[in-house]
Amino acid sequence: MKSPKGSPPPEKDFHLSLLRAYIDSANDGIFVVCDEMKFHVANHLLAEWLGETEKSLTAHKQRLPITRFFGNAESKKLFKDKFQAVLDGKPARFECRLKPKCGEPRWVEISMNKVDIEAGDLVIGVVRDITERREILAEAHHHARHDDLTGLFNRREFERRLNELFESARIRNLRHTLLYVDLDQFKIVNDTCGHMAGDELLRQIAARTHKQVRKKDTFARLGGDEFGVLLENCQMEQALEIAEKLRQSIAGFRFKCNDRLFDISASIGACEITQATESPATILSNADTACYVAKDKGRNRVQLFYGGRDYMLNRG
Structure with a gap:
């Protein structure tokens, strides 16, 4: 009703x-x-x-x-x-x-x-x-883990992942490799064409080289013209093959600025991460040392860290 x-x-x-x-x-x-x-x-x-x-x-x-x-x-x-x-x-x-x-x-x-x-x-x-x-949280999380200039992982995220690989090697006896990559001619470009050109060179190098590593690996900009690559579950023979691909990719690149062309190359130090590795800091130090030796030998090459007296003999 x-x-x-x-x-x-x-x-x-x-x-x-x-x-x-x-x-x-x-x-x-x-x-x-x-x-x-x-x-x-x-x-x-x-x-x-x-x-x-x-x-x-x-x-x-x-x-x-x-x-x-x-x-x-x-x-x-x-x-x-x-x-x-x-x-x-x-x-x-x-x-x-x-x-x-x-x-x-x-x-x-x-x-x-x-x-x-x-x-x-x-x-x-x-x-x-x-x-x-x-979306805001995801963007903030991305910026916290990535380098603003190149889009690669930043040093903080790199070190976090390095610590994880160190622990997995120590506890589970897995084997990984760290590649330490240092551009050989970066200072010349910076001094000749300025910092903006140097930044553009780093962006182009990052875009060119990150395709050479596997999807599960970590490619990071550590600072300046230095890069780090963490190769997870990677035996040294395969790691050196990847390092050589990286070297060739960079060596095959010519950077153009103000009608000038610059030949670019990189020195790469490789260090194995095993159960016997002392610490993450030791891994970084050893890879950096191997990279220094590669530069000392004439640059544009890959150098494996041997350690101890054998390594020192290899420097020559």
């Missing part, structure tokens, strides 16, 4: 209308799902994010599961685990990635709680878009 014209609606209808107006005006996505994770309610904003309508999400006997809208198996598993915890009476808040077929991908924070009603258990969730925040 309808209310007489001009009279207020029944209290129940009024409260439902007010609740609906609230969830549809919210700046966050809001959903209600059953214990099978299928939609019973989705506000306009969430339906828009998912590239659907509320009707398509909540149609009787055709309700869609919320899990179909997650970006990958990891996000789907995370949601299922948190959902089960909510059903067990533990409220949840977590971050995951939405990637609907007909909507924009986005990072979201989801908060969920269980509601007990006569018809069964329902879970109410609030979905907050945190894409911008995640």
Whole structure:
């Protein structure tokens, strides 16, 4: 029976209308799902994010599961685990990635709680878009680990990874190699054409040479014209082959500045990381020493660190 014209609606209808107006005006996505994770309610904003309508999400006997809208198996598993915890009476808040077929991908924070009603258990969730925040954090994380000039890893990240390889060699008896790369003609370019030209040379060298190492390896700018390469799980024979490819790549490059061409080359010192290695600082020192010997022998060459008296005899 309808209310007489001009009279207020029944209290129940009024409260439902007010609740609906609230969830549809919210700046966050809001959903209600059953214990099978299928939609019973989705506000306009969430339906828009998912590239659907509320009707398509909540149609009787055709309700869609919320899990179909997650970006990958990891996000789907995370949601299922948190959902089960909510059903067990533990409220949840977590971050995951939405990637609907007909909507924009986005990072979201989801908060969920269980509601007990006569018809069964329902879970109410609030979905907050945190894409911008995640992008800012990702950019900050990238800058903390990478060199601004070349885009390679920076010295801090290089040393962190060097420590990890040192520990894996010490504990698990793995073998790695460090290559210490020093450009031979960098000072000439800097003195002749200025620091901006020197910076451009470093950018071009980085873009040219990082392709010579394997994807799992670490290529970093250590400072100035010095670079470091960590070759993980790499026997010395293969490491020297990679070092030679790096040397050839740099030696085959001619840098042009103000109508002048500069022949560029590099001296490379190689040092093995084994269970017998004393410390990360020793590794860096030994590779640097080998690089110095390569320069002393005429530059544009790869020099393996031998250590001890044998190494000193090899210097000549």
